[in-house]
Amino acid sequence: MTAPLLDRRRAGAGVAPSTPPSAPDGRPDLRVLRPGEAAADADRRRLVRLLVVVAAAVVALCVFAVVVFHVVLTQNQFRLDALSDQALEREAEYDRLRLQVAELESPDRVVADAQQRLGMITPPKITYLAPTIEEPGEVAHGASRSPAVAPGATAAGEGWSVVKPHLADG
Numbered sequence: 001m002t003a004p005l006l007d008r009r010r011a012g013a014g015v016a017p018s019t020p021p022s023a024p025d026g027r028p029d030l031r032v033l034r035p036g037e038a039a040a041d042a043d044r045r046r047l048v049r050l051l052v053v054v055a056a057a058v059v060a061l062c063v064f065a066v067v068v069f070h071v072v073l074t075q076n077q078f079r080l081d082a083l084s085d086q087a088l089e090r091e092a093e094y095d096r097l098r099l100q101v102a103e104l105e106s107p108d109r110v111v112a113d114a115q116q117r118l119g120m121i122t123p124p125k126i127t128y129l130a131p132t133i134e135e136p137g138e139v140a141h142g143a144s145r146s147p148a149v150a151p152g153a154t155a156a157g158e159g160w161s162v163v164k165p166h167l168a169d170g
Helices: 002-013 035-105 107-116 156-169
Strands: none
Touching: 035 107
16 A cells, blocks of 8 residues: 555656666567676776766865965964064164164263263363374484484495394394
8 A cells, every 4th residue: 555655656756667668669678788798887887986086086185285285374474474573673672772872872971981980081172183294305303213224324225234134133
């Protein structure tokens, strides 16, 4: 009693019956397989299954590679952010130290430090000395001959020959 009910449900749902298709004369479409045809059909099915498995594995590997790439990219971005923060800190420290050096080098601070720590005083009068250029052969007031030139030497070569033996002793 349940079998006809199930058949009606299948027929109403559009499900095909489980019997093989029939030939025009009403008999099922059956044929005899040669020994190699069954194996070739099974090989074809195995090949299709293998291709589906390989394709699924390739897709999975591609998805995994994309995930790994994003993880590495994110890690490097974190490292880059940390280095950027560190560079900003170093720049601020550099600017602070430059300001400190500028303050320490200021003339007012140097004078104040010299007066307070070292006990120096400002001189009452400042005298600037400037060198004078003398003409060759002139002798400045109160200046004597150079000690490197021997007395009585007229040429540079004669003075050296007199002075050289005395330098070897010293």
